[in-house]
Amino acid sequence: MKSLFFSVLFLCLSFVCTAQTQYEEISSIKLDETRQLKIQLPRNYESNVEKTYPVIVVLDGDYLFEPVAGNVDYYSYWEEMPEVIVVGINQVDTRDSDTYYDDVSYLPVDEGAAFFEFIGLELMPWLDEKYRTNQFRMVVGHDLTANFMNYYLMKSPALFQGYVSLSPDLAPEMETRLVARLGATEQKIFYYLATATEDIRVLRETIEPLNSQIKLVSNSNLKYYYDNFEGATHYSLVGRAIPKAIEEIFSIYRPISKKEYKEVLLKLDGSPYDYLIDKYTTVKQLFGLDDAMRVNDIIAVGKALEKKSNWEGMEQLGQLARKQYPDTMLGNYYLALSFEKSGEPKKAMRTYQNAYLLEEISFLTKDLMLDKADQIKADFGY
Template sequence: MKKTILTLLVCVLYLPLSAQITYDEISSSELNTVRQLKIKLPKNYDPSSGIMYPLIIVFDGDYLFEPIVGQVHFQTYFDDMPSSIIVGVIQGSERRYDGYCDEVTGLPKESGLRFHNFVAQELIPYLDGKYNTSKFRVAVGHDLMGNFINSYLFKEDPLFNAYVCISPDLAGTVRDYLGKRLEFFKDDIFYYMATSDKDLPYIRDAVLSANSQISEVKNQYLTYYFDDFKGDTHYTLVNGAIAKSFDKIFQLYQPLREKELEEKVLSYEGTLDKYLVDRYDRIEDLFGIKKPITEEEFEKTVKVAEQRSDLESLEKIGKLAKKLNPESVLGNHYLALHAEKAEDIKKAIKLYEASLTLEETDLIVYDFIESKLEELRSTIELGELEKELEKEKRKIEKEEKKAEAKAKKEAKKNDDN
């Protein structure tokens, strides 16, 4: 039921996108023909902006392109993945020739090798030259083309960073040595594979065998995901596989969520400002996108610092927020909160007073700052009153002791007389 609702939602979101899909063609010397392309650019794409976008190449673009466009729109709507350039390769009656592989090696040969070279030597350079593509590339293929995209893994420098192999028709060397090949990468590789209990039996057997191999791979640079769907056929598993694979591949890009906060942030060895910086540096390194740390993520990290009673992290998060957004009230707010918890109330007041000259945020507004100032000033006044009362109390106690000593002295004098 849940999967059905999600599928319907993706379809609803996709409806207005069909008008935004454009068609292009590329003349290929490798194929000695012209190939048709379907292209979906990000919303508000501006070639002069300098913003770079991951490139998603959809093999079997005749029928896989539209579901992927809908899924990408769905996930970017919730900021679960970056806006991307999606290119579907229309293969039509050429598909069998495009995916033609040697039965022994499982790697492209003859017409398949020409198509392999077309993608690597003509299509990708053409797209990189025409659009603002980042260095992160995703390949998606189903069945025959699910096997074909693995051929790029067997090159010294893989063409793609992420591979979505949906019910791939694995063959030969690819089937038998895929796990071994994935052991040797020294750069990040994402690999996703899926089958189902109602998949074509010969495909399912080969996929399960490959999964057993890959599951044993010990490589810190490999991120591997596998799904074995229940009740889906060779074709109906496609939508679920697309959704699951994109969610996993772009997991790092997603906003900080409870699971990451509990499993990684809370137990992080070091100050939490470094966790944030390292996380977003990795997003930039991997996807070629500079994503800003949101106010909500700062807020969640601060709450973890408070949970850890980690005043050092709280102060450093404040300094980081101030550095990244010097015109915003956010950094001052966290620094004031740190001063308050360190019982330096006068410093906290000064920081909040300075905040009134900075820009409000969605969570930290001037009314809140004024209420904090009123609270802290009351604390100062109450503290000063308590000090005065304590001073007066000590004065009275001193006078009482003095009077008591004098009385004892007088009593002793009378006894002596």
């Protein structure tokens, strides 16, 4: 198990070397000092000059940045999550003061209040001005910083939409405050919480009740995820939780899998076509991305429509595929199939024939299109 863990960690760290990682300094009036940052830009950041990117802020950047950045680069390379800008804040000498809160109100004061304002009023505007960012922002923290990031949820609207809380060292009253805010939020919030069976005992004693309370929250705007890693410690849970958090929070972005096809698309009460439209609309709204639909997603929906004999949806899919991939035969294929199954064989035959002039894509070939047209011609004597 250890060898597997270190192999995965090495792979993730090796991906950092191929992404664009740079070191910056930001002068802060709030902190009255200069802060060091680590910033990883997406691989194609320089060439995709029109594209904007979500931002992940990593607290405890002196040790959390590399595992987060490595996983982000790996998952985005395989299109399991969108490309994002990762920003690590170095807190090696300031961690205790950065996360300081009042003994009575249990809210940030003094250096803690200054650090809170530094991120919201200085760092995020600086990033927005210097880089091509969009509206989705996520934050990652571990024990003290995992508690601290919750304070951003206490403001409306919250600065971050995604929260990765790794074994938080919760302040008094944080459990009550956090549950109340998650229950009342009108923003879409993604909240991931992790502990482990070998985590620090006093932390587990507050994390487990917190999980029980959040699970009772009824709010359609909240997406909540929890893990309790068997055999992991306070430190090793980080390596297991980061990829799990990425998988959960960005699940809507991933290509349609075999499991999603069988358990969701084929069991829908509505149309798989509508599911596809909703999926990409949600991705655009959440992550500010307007990428072309994946060919494999269109094909998966096409198979589901065929299984359900939903020929109206198939025609809609064909029109959509024509817009998404106009130079290929993808759209013509689904249009022709819808015409064929809806009792319009002559129209289907001509659409298959016209596809011959377009580019092949995936399983669709010129021979297949001609065979389809010839079969209709033979069947109906055209």
